[in-house]
Amino acid sequence: MLDPSAANGTVAFSTVADRVHPALVKAIDTMGYTAMSPVQEQTLGMPDYTADCLVQAKTGTGKTIAFLVPALTSMLSMGKSIDRSQVSLLVVAPTRELAQQIATECEKLTVHCVPPIECHVIVGGNSRDAMLKRFMSGRPTVTVATPGRLEDILSDASVRERFANIRTLVLDEADRMLDEGFLPAIQKILKSLPPKKTAGWQGMCFSATMPPEVNHILHHVLKPGHARISTIDHNEAPTVDKVPQTVIPVDSIADTLPTLHGLLSVERMADANFKAIVFCSTAKEAALNYQVFGSVGGALPNFPVWQMHSRMSQPQRTRTVEEFKKAQRGVLFASDVVGRGMDFPDIGLVVQCGLTTDSDQYVHRVGRTGRAGKGGRAVMIMDPYEMNFVKKNPQFPIKTAQLDPKAAQVKSAEAIENALAKVPVELKTSAYIAFLGFGQSLARVTRLDKAAAVRWANEYAAGLGFEEPPPIEGRIIGKMGFKGVPGLKVGANKPKAAVGGRQKQVKDAPPASATTAARPPPRDRTAKAAAAAAPSTRPPKAARLETRADNRAAGKNKAPVEPSGGRGGGRGKKQKVAVPGGEEW
Numbered sequence: 001m002l003d004p005s006a007a008n009g010t011v012a013f014s015t016v017a018d019r020v021h022p023a024l025v026k027a028i029d030t031m032g033y034t035a036m037s038p039v040q041e042q043t044l045g046m047p048d049y050t051a052d053c054l055v056q057a058k059t060g061t062g063k064t065i066a067f068l069v070p071a072l073t074s075m076l077s078m079g080k081s082i083d084r085s086q087v088s089l090l091v092v093a094p095t096r097e098l099a100q101q102i103a104t105e106c107e108k109l110t111v112h113c114v115p116p117i118e119c120h121v122i123v124g125g126n127s128r129d130a131m132l133k134r135f136m137s138g139r140p141t142v143t144v145a146t147p148g149r150l151e152d153i154l155s156d157a158s159v160r161e162r163f164a165n166i167r168t169l170v171l172d173e174a175d176r177m178l179d180e181g182f183l184p185a186i187q188k189i190l191k192s193l194p195p196k197k198t199a200g201w202q203g204m205c206f207s208a209t210m211p212p213e214v215n216h217i218l219h220h221v222l223k224p225g226h227a228r229i230s231t232i233d234h235n236e237a238p239t240v241d242k243v244p245q246t247v248i249p250v251d252s253i254a255d256t257l258p259t260l261h262g263l264l265s266v267e268r269m270a271d272a273n274f275k276a277i278v279f280c281s282t283a284k285e286a287a288l289n290y291q292v293f294g295s296v297g298g299a300l301p302n303f304p305v306w307q308m309h310s311r312m313s314q315p316q317r318t319r320t321v322e323e324f325k326k327a328q329r330g331v332l333f334a335s336d337v338v339g340r341g342m343d344f345p346d347i348g349l350v351v352q353c354g355l356t357t358d359s360d361q362y363v364h365r366v367g368r369t370g371r372a373g374k375g376g377r378a379v380m381i382m383d384p385y386e387m388n389f390v391k392k393n394p395q396f397p398i399k400t401a402q403l404d405p406k407a408a409q410v411k412s413a414e415a416i417e418n419a420l421a422k423v424p425v426e427l428k429t430s431a432y433i434a435f436l437g438f439g440q441s442l443a444r445v446t447r448l449d450k451a452a453a454v455r456w457a458n459e460y461a462a463g464l465g466f467e468e469p470p471p472i473e474g475r476i477i478g479k480m481g482f483k484g485v486p487g488l489k490v491g492a493n494k495p496k497a498a499v500g501g502r503q504k505q506v507k508d509a510p511p512a513s514a515t516t517a518a519r520p521p522p523r524d525r526t527a528k529a530a531a532a533a534a535p536s537t538r539p540p541k542a543a544r545l546e547t548r549a550d551n552r553a554a555g556k557n558k559a560p561v562e563p564s565g566g567r568g569g570g571r572g573k574k575q576k577v578a579v580p581g582g583e584e585w
């Protein structure tokens, strides 16, 4: 529930009850909402609910209701003349899970509508035929979609015909929907809809972040002179005020996992209802950390953990979202697939292991906590390569912190070593290769040179217990653009190539007690091994990581992110970075 005092929401929904459709007013009451959040006050106060608008408000401040209520009111005002076989309101969002979440909110809002309003979800990852059959035989008056699947089904003329009477198009996470990854799909979708100029449909664009470059593209959906609403003061941080932000510096990326272990151990001891999201750099890293802390490794014994990234099947992803939404405590190890828009109740802590692709993504990740007026905290664990982010982004109130001294009692290094010994070497190897791809993609943006990206990845491998970097097939090294770069080990990428033979046992993990003799080397040795594998463990100063803001200024733009939602929460195909064996990161 929104805490009105904290969110400055003091105006009651009842003040707009004469403008909002009565069925929606009743539903809002059923949902238990009394005061409007500032952004809701602004959109529901618009003189014309059919006006085009660009709306920016902080994360977790109720933007979903802020666009659904005016759009649904305008739709329902047509009364019996609505053709329910046609799409009237179309909402487009970047990820499948967010699309589903918006649809669920819409169902709650329209629960008292007579006749009932159907809300259809058009997303990838499930049977296209079954979904299309439901759509064509149903009454998809409200449709929530992700761009890829929508673009796909709109190639069919009979589907296009269902959009002939569209009244409103909402782009949620509009800056993401209009960025270079999604824009081609959005443009194709727009070509399949009746032209805005003649059909006059309403465009609504919502996000917590609106980088200036979005302004040049808005004309695709918004007409000149559209309303502009922002509840964010230019002088304040773009993150939620009630979320203190800290960074815990570590000497090497090899120290990240033990530090994370210390942090999570202390937090869960302190709070019986500790619920956190840990953002990881790649989908493979999220999968690996999940195994280290829970399913295989058990570094957080008797504590529930989940994973969420694009390498999972859609049913697994859906089940995870459902479970983690309901969970009272636990940790979700995630890629950026849940970095934007997802509303998991009662997240008290967001941890970021390493860099985000850009400062806007930082805002969205931090915004998974401190929602609906509640408090929360955000912590980053950063190695020297990454610390520049803090310096380059003074707009964020990030304070440097040390790990709670209580963490020293939990023997994190040992717990992580034991856990890593039980994780399949294939997963560790693919996490290493994905991390190399991640460093490479940042290099394109930040000018980190290839040799430095290799050194960084090799430090990461050392942290996973590899005495020397795991081998990568030559053709894959070539594909990744690392041919001839020093520090990589070329060879067949097979378990027998596992470092020092230490990790042979991991595939069929024996109980923890049986694995102690086969532990990976202590971290001081692994760090030395990494150093031996590369001339230096740190890139030259000029090559350190900078933020996307700097790169924008330099005329460069975004780092590519995982198209199906892994790192980047689902961008378009152009953004795909193919890493070895068809891996995405």
Ligand SMILES: Nc1ncnc2c1ncn2[C@@H]1O[C@H](COP(=O)(O)OP(=O)(O)OP(=O)(O)O)[C@@H](O)[C@H]1O
Pocket: 001, 002, 003, 032, 033, 034, 035, 036, 037, 040, 057, 058, 059, 060, 061, 062, 063, 064, 065, 207, 208, 340, 341, 342, 343, 367, 371, 372
């Ligand atoms: N007026 C209100 N009173 C109480 N709770 C509310 C109100 N409006 C929305 N909420 C709740 O606040 C939470 C955040 O809402 P929502 O997901 O729409 O935020 P958002 O601004 O879209 O966030 P993000 O920028 O992360 O997408 C949800 O749990 C929602 O149910």
